[in-house]
Amino acid sequence: MHKVMIHPATYETVGQAIKRAFEVFPFDLRGKKVLIKPNVLRASKPEEAITTHPAVMRAVVEIVEAMAPASIVVGDNPGLFSYGANEDSFKKTGLMEASKGYYRNIGNDSVRVDFNPEFMPMVSVSRIVLESDFIISLPRFKTHGLTVVSGGIKNSYGILPGAQKARLHKAAGTPERFNDIVAEVFRLRVPDFFVVDGLVAMEGNGPASPDLRQIDLILAADNAVALDAVIATMMGCDPGRLRFLRKAKELGLGDYDFAKTEIIGDLSVIPNFKLPPLGGEAMQGDRVMEGFFHSRAVLRPRVDPALCSSCGTCVSQCPVSAIIMTDKLPQVEVNSCITCFCCQEICPVKAITLQ
8 A cells, every 4th residue: 555645844944844754655765876857848937836845846856965875966857948048947946056066967877778669669758767776756736737636646757858748749740649649758767756746736737837826835745646546636626537647647657546545644635626627628527538639729829918028939849840930920721730838838927838
């Protein structure tokens, strides 16, 4: 039986909450090579709640330091298109300083491994991921436009360096298939421990939404399927309707049945938590999620003219060149768009929403 801890915390008490997590899950890290992997989607300010907060990172690093591991590496491969600015992303998010000298650009050294040939025959994984004895994953408590929940499983997408993340989006072709890819990437090297930054939750159109909720929680778990089921439930979402969770269960990576999970703490639904559009539709009546994921006509990126800076980032970074600039505003070519929502994820001014 796996365990998920839900513990109240604030920025002032986050160290105590994380210390409690390591007491609930008493791992022996002496002499081990430890990788600590935060969620570093892109360069952003800590208060935007897009990445793991530096206070959470520092607390984990300090506890691990005291456990006498052979080595510690802190690293991630930022989102779909910030892969060339790894160090800059860590500096701007405050995670470089919080890493206490253990940061490494893990995107500089990778290993080719077999993957699901339905999507790509091989992918590159950061070498340190495969060589570490113990991996601690530090996801945020937030939503995602394609997977609904961005938690323990989705955080492992960052073990892939470089532009291949975008190529996998393209290879998926549909949101439904992308959910399968997320589970397939996760199983390449399943992390050993998960500590979730739930001090400020992100709702709405994550993973870079401006809609934030103060929930003052730290979650910890030894299994990502059980963890993400807890996060989904707290968001008001039935875990069994999430495609990536069903795929992960099918692959033998865990179970979202709470009869098989020990919950330590208060598992309660956050009132009026806003799911992304796909998630909101999936929770209505008896309609199943696959129907909404399968239809490429459900959602399209929309640009808010009042926010758009006409920087062209979405145009240059679309993996299928489905966006053009017209009258200083990006325009989505409907017939070319594969609904990967990379543009919404990467927009530096959050001018793109899903409608």
